[in-house]
Structure formats: C-alpha cells, structure tokens
Amino acid sequence: MNTNAKTDWDLVAENPAFRKLLAAKKRFIVPATILFIVYYFLLPVSVGYWPEVMSAPVWGPLNLAYLFALSQFLVAWLIAYLYVRAANRFDQMGKEILEDLDRAKARQAAAKGTL
Amino acid sequence: MSTPLAMFLGFIAITLVITYWAARKSSGASAYFAAGRNITAWQNGIAVAGDYMSAASFLGIAGIIAFQGYDGFLYSVGWLVAYLTVLLIVAEPLRNAGKYTMADVLAYRLRPKPVRAMASLSTLTVSTFYMIAQMVGAGTLVALLLKDSGISFNWAVTIVGVLMVAYVVFGGMLATTWVQIVKAILLMGGTILLSFLVMAHFHFSFTEFFDAITHVKDGDKVVNFLQPGLRYKAPYGPLDLISLGMALIFGTAGLPHILVRFYTVPDAKTARISVVWAMAIIGSFYIMTTFLGFGAATIVGKAFIAKNGGTNMSAPLLAQALAGDVFFAFISAIAFATILAVVAGLTISASTSFAHDLYTNVIHHGELADPRREVRVARITAFVVGAVSIAVAILLGPTFNVAFLVALAFAVAASANLPVIVLSIFWKRFTTEGAVCGLAAGLLSSIVLILISPSIMGTDGKHLIQAAPIFPLENPGILSIPIGFAGAFLGTLFSRVDADSEARFTELEVRANTGLGSERATSA
Numbered sequence: 026m027n028t029n030a031k032t033d034w035d036l037v038a039e040n041p042a043f044r045k046l047l048a049a050k051k052r053f054i055v056p057a058t059i060l061f062i063v064y065y066f067l068l069p070v071s072v073g074y075w076p077e078v079m080s081a082p083v084w085g086p087l088n089l090a091y092l093f094a095l096s097q098f099l100v101a102w103l104i105a106y107l108y109v110r111a112a113n114r115f116d117q118m119g120k121e122i123l124e125d126l127d128r129a130k131a132r133q134a135a136a137k138g139t140l
Numbered sequence: 141m142s143t144p145l146a147m148f149l150g151f152i153a154i155t156l157v158i159t160y161w162a163a164r165k166s167s168g169a170s171a172y173f174a175a176g177r178n179i180t181a182w183q184n185g186i187a188v189a190g191d192y193m194s195a196a197s198f199l200g201i202a203g204i205i206a207f208q209g210y211d212g213f214l215y216s217v218g219w220l221v222a223y224l225t226v227l228l229i230v231a232e233p234l235r236n237a238g239k240y241t242m243a244d245v246l247a248y249r250l251r252p253k254p255v256r257a258m259a260s261l262s263t264l265t266v267s268t269f270y271m272i273a274q275m276v277g278a279g280t281l282v283a284l285l286l287k288d289s290g291i292s293f294n295w296a297v298t299i300v301g302v303l304m305v306a307y308v309v310f311g312g313m314l315a316t317t318w319v320q321i322v323k324a325i326l327l328m329g330g331t332i333l334l335s336f337l338v339m340a341h342f343h344f345s346f347t348e349f350f351d352a353i354t355h356v357k358d359g360d361k362v363v364n365f366l367q368p369g370l371r372y373k374a375p376y377g378p379l380d381l382i383s384l385g386m387a388l389i390f391g392t393a394g395l396p397h398i399l400v401r402f403y404t405v406p407d408a409k410t411a412r413i414s415v416v417w418a419m420a421i422i423g424s425f426y427i428m429t430t431f432l433g434f435g436a437a438t439i440v441g442k443a444f445i446a447k448n449g450g451t452n453m454s455a456p457l458l459a460q461a462l463a464g465d466v467f468f469a470f471i472s473a474i475a476f477a478t479i480l481a482v483v484a485g486l487t488i489s490a491s492t493s494f495a496h497d498l499y500t501n502v503i504h505h506g507e508l509a510d511p512r513r514e515v516r517v518a519r520i521t522a523f524v525v526g527a528v529s530i531a532v533a534i535l536l537g538p539t540f541n542v543a544f545l546v547a548l549a550f551a552v553a554a555s556a557n558l559p560v561i562v563l564s565i566f567w568k569r570f571t572t573e574g575a576v577c578g579l580a581a582g583l584l585s586s587i588v589l590i591l592i593s594p595s596i597m598g599t600d601g602k603h604l605i606q607a608a609p610i611f612p613l614e615n616p617g618i619l620s621i622p623i624g625f626a627g628a629f630l631g632t633l634f635s636r637v638d639a640d641s642e643a644r645f646t647e648l649e650v651r652a653n654t655g656l657g658s659e660r661a662t663s664a
Binding site: 054061068069072074 | 225354379389647
C-alpha cells in the first residue's frame with residue numbers, strides 16, 4: 026500500500042469547507058448554549074433569593090415565579106426549533122464535504138493509475 | 141380479581157408479547173445492543189421519554205407539588221431544559237463516534253483500557269443507584285396499590301426484577317424500546333385524562349383553578365401554593381436549588397441509559413429529530429404536572445394523602461377522588477408500567493457497558509474469538525444485575541429513604557460523565573490521564589459529598605449517620621461538577637502531550653461532524 030496516500034480523515038480535515046462547517050456550528054451552538062444556561066439559572070437564582078418579589082401576582086392569581094417557570098418550557102422549545110433549522114444547513118454542508126471527498130478519492134485513484 | 145391487579149396483568153401480558161416478538165426477530169450484537177440501529181426518529185423520541193420519565197417524575201413531582209407547591213415544579217422545568225444539553229452538545233457526536241456505550245466516544249481517541257474501565261465503573265455506579273431507587277420505590281408502590289390483592293413488598297420487588305430481566309435477556313434493546321414506547325403513550329394518555337378531569341372539576345376555568353392554588357388549606361392556615369420557598373428555605377435553600385439545577389441540566393446528558401438510546405437510530409440526523417420528539421413529549425408532560433400536583437393539593441388535600449400512603453400516592457389518590465376506583469386502578473397500572481420501562485432501560489445499559497467495555501475491550505483487548513460471546517455475557521450480566529437489585533431492594537426494605545439515590549445518580553452523571561464526554565469531543569489536548577482523573581474526581585466527590593450531606597447525616601434519629609451534616613446541601617452538583625471538570629483539566633495539563641490522542645481527535649472531529657465512518661444500520 027502506498028504510505029503517502031492520505032486517509033479519508035485527512036482529506037476531509039484539509040478541506041476548507043470542513044473548517045467552515047465547524048465554524049458555522051460553533052457560531053450557533055456556543056451562543057445558544059450560553060443563552061439557555063443563563064436563562065435557566067436565572068430561575069433558581071431569582072426564586073431562591075427574591076421569593077417575595079417573585080410571589081407578587083402579575084396576571085390574575087398568577088405570579089412572576091410561575092410565569093417565568095412556564096416561559097422556560099417555551100424558550101427550550103424555541104431553541105430546539107432554531108437548532109433544528111440551523112442543523113439542516115449543517116447537514117447540507119456535511120453532505121457537500123462528503124461529495125468533495127468522493128471526488129478527491131477518485132482523483133487520487135486516477136493519479137495512481139497513471140503513475 | 142381486583143381491577144388494579146387485572147390492569148397490571150394486562151400490561152405485563154402486552155410487554156411479554158413484545159418481548160416474544162423481539163426475541164424471534166433479533167440476532168447479532170448490533171440487533172441485541174442497539175436494535176439494529178433501525179428505530180425511527182419518532183419511535184426513539186417516545187422511547188427516550190419512556191426511558192426518562194420515571195416514577196420520580198410521575199409520582200414524585202406530583203407529590204412534592206401537592207405538599208410543597210411551586211418548588212416541586214422547578215424539578216419539572218430542570219428535567220426538560222436538560223434536553224438542550226443533550227440536543228446541542230452530546231447526541232449527534234455520540235451517535236457518529238460511538239457504537240454501543242458512552243465509553244466508545246472516549247476510547248475513540250484515548251487509550252481504551254483505562255478510560256473504558258473507569259467509564260464502565262461510573263456507568264455501573266449511576267445505573268445501580270438509580271436502579272435501587274426505582275426498585276425500592278416500585279416495591280413500596282406496588283404493595284400499596286395492590287394491597288387488596290395481598291402482594292407484599294418483597295413479592296412486588298421480585299416481580300419487577302424478574303420482568304425487567306426477561307425483557308432484556310430475551311428481547312434485548314428492541315423489546316426494551318417498545319416497552320418504553322408503550323409505557324410513554326400510556327403515561328401521556330393517563331396524564332392528559334387526569335389533567336382534563338382536574339380542569340373539569342374547576343369548570344374549565346383557569347382563574348378558578350389558580351385561585352384555589354393560591355388558597356390551599358394546610359391545617360388551620362391558608363397557604364399560597366404558588367409562592368416559591370415552601371421547600372427550599374433560607375439559609376441554604378437557594379444554593380440547594382442552584383445545585384439541584386446544575387445536576388439536572390448537566391446530569392441528563394451523562395445518564396448512560398439515555399445516551400445508549402441514540403445508538404438505536406440509523407444516523408445523527410435521526411438522533412437529533414428524536415431528541416426534539418422527546419422534548420415535545422417530556423415538556424408537555426412536565427407542564428401537566430401543574431394539574432397533577434396542584435390538583436392533588438387542592439382537590440384531595442395534604443392531610444388525606446398523608447394518611448393514605450404519603451406523598452407518592454398523590455397522583456393515584458387524585459385519580460380516585462376525580463373518577464373512582466377504576467381510574468385509580470388505571471393510574472396505578474401506569475405507575476407500574478413507568479417503573480418497569482425505566483428499570484429495563486437501566487438493566488440493558490448496565491449490562492451493555494459490562495459486556496462491551498469491560499469484558500470485550502478491557503479483558504479481551506477488543507478481540508473476541510466468537511463475537512456472539514459479547515451478547516451472551518450481556519445476557520448473563522442482565523441476570524446478575526436483576527438478582528442483585530432484587531436482593532439489595534429487599535434488604536433495604538420499604539422504609540428506606542431512596543430519594544437521595546436518584547439525586548446521587550444525577551450528580552455522578554453530571555460530575556463524572558459529562559465533563560469527560562464534552563472534553564473528548566471538543567478539546568484537542570485532552571489526554572487519557574485527564575479522562576481518568578476527571579471520572580475519578582467527579583465520581584468520588586459526588587459520593588463523598590452526599591455521604592456528608594443532610595440526606596445521610598442528621599440528628600433526628602431517622603438518618604443513617606447520627607451527627608450534624610458536614611456539607612449543608614442535599615445536592616452536591618454545585619461543588620462536584622466543577623471538581624469533575626477540574627480533575628479532567630488538571631489531569632490533562634499535568635500529563636504529557638499525547639500526539640496519538642491529538643491525531644485521533646482530528647479523526648473524531650471529522651467523524652462526529654460529517655458522520656463519515658459511523659456505525660450503519662443493519663438491514664432488518
């Protein structure tokens with residue numbers, strides 16, 4: 026076997042499109058993760074340290090604490106929805122990278138044939 | 141024959157038919173451990189929900205809300221939001237990089253033997269604690285629910301143990317998956333019906349319902365159950381809430397029995413969609429705990445529940461108050477189904493980890509003369525896990541307080557498993573030493589902190605250790621999760637740069653992000 030032949034992994038890792046995919050994922054996942062963690066921990070912090078404020082009724086008998094807790098469900102679902110939408114884009118980029126790989130392998134095989 | 145008993149037997153019959161069907165269908169390791177990776181997105185989503193929503197969710201949260209109001213609802217929130225960690229960070233890379241267990245991801249780039257041995261130890265610890273909690277809970281409940289049928293605690297524990305072993309030994313992952321799906325559908329159906337009846341009781345007026353919640357009779361006092369702080373009081377309450385939140389948010393993505401579910405689907409995209417299905421079901425369920433918990437508080441009342449079986453009976457007693465004995469039997473049967481599906485999931489993930497990580501890869505260096513041995517070892521392990529769980533649960537007995545065992549399982553998962561999973565996926569420099577240190581530090585710190593916490597220590601005659609607690613919080617997460625991460629960081633920084641690990645990291649990165657080379661589904 027030709028030891029100089031690059032593995033599939035190297036071929037993908039060297040593809041600039043792959044770096045772009047990683048960067049695109051990072052641009053979504055890092056802020057989304059920070060957002061949901063901060064938003065979530067605001068809940069135990071606020072109801073833990075300011076229970077009186079959070080107990081004040083704001084809408085009929087409903088208080089801030091319960092509405093804030095309910096909003097956590099909606100925010101979690103919203104982030105999940107946005108992620109799935111973004112991930113469809115990542116899937117497309119991934120598919121193109123794998124097609125690039127097939128072409129690169131075909132070129133490598135052809136080059137080896139002519140040697 | 142009493143109605144509850146008939147409904148229990150009905151559910152058992154359905155699950156045994158599923159097991160028989162799965163046993164005839166499946167052959168080979170991938171079929172046994174990962175259902176041939178042929179589970180669809182919605183099926184896996186429902187199964188994740190069925191694997192996750194334990195008796196603690198259904199009966200436990202309803203009970204806490206019924207007795208201590210709003211604070212119990214915070215569990216509901218944390219248990220859903222936790223799935224964002226699974227969705228955004230863990231599910232897809234895990235599916236692409238691994239084969240059967242959590243340790244596969246670590247072993248992909250690190251030295252397999254030490255990391256598999258440690259990860260397997262951690263998996264078995266989490267599963268054992270979780271399992272014992274479920275078994276003791278199951279025994280107490282079934283004995284209570286079926287008290288007219290004369291089934292004792294010991295018999296109830298034995299029946300649950302034998303059934304979970306039967307599902308796993310004969311039906312493998314396929315049977316476990318379908319038991320979880322049937323259970324999740326039953327649980328959702330029962331919860332929707334119960335919520336509907338609660339609202340009917342209040343003439344479908346949210347104003348009337350929430351007015352009742354803000355004026356709950358507790359002895360001679362009238363208490364606003366919608367106010368926070370009834371359970372988590374100063375001085376340590378707020379910190380305990382944050383600590384609990386950390387264990388829930390970061391622990392779920394480290395629970396081995398949840399993680400293995402993502403190996404049952406054909407690819408990463410399906411894994412992702414299945415998390416979204418799970419989030420839709422789990423979220424709706426946890427929102428409805430509002431009706432179960434507050435419904436029990438307002439319609440049944442604390443005093444009556446306390447006299448008739450205690451907090452865990454809140455939901456079944458609510459069903460009885462609203463629609464009589466048959467509905468009580470139906471809700472009780474759902475509680476039983478809930479426990480069975482969860483213990484089956486725990487059994488298969490523990491036995492998979494033992495067979496795949498320890499037996500095949502650590503003892504036999506990853507090369508088995510006969511690959512069928514891996515499945516055989518897993519089946520024997522499932523049998524042993526079942527026998528040990530039955531014995532330990534009977535030994536501890538129905539009065540043993542098991543709530544801290546679930547807290548411990550989540551804390552170990554968050555402190556030991558999550559840091560090393562995240563760092564092996566995202567940190568190029570990460571080394572074997574780092575992984576072993578991280579796993580050990582997270583595991584030890586969470587166990588020690590629980591041992592010196594108010595769950596174990598106290599001076600009221602009811603605690604295991606009769607002394608004032610040294611660590612003031614019930615949940616160790618706030619300290620043990622940073623310790624787990626610190627262990628992994630320091631272990632890495634104090635070890636030599638591992639060129640192999642860094643080279644394999646590039647491979648892992650490609651595989652995790654494009655699915656190149658990932659395990660394929662086997663044709664059915």
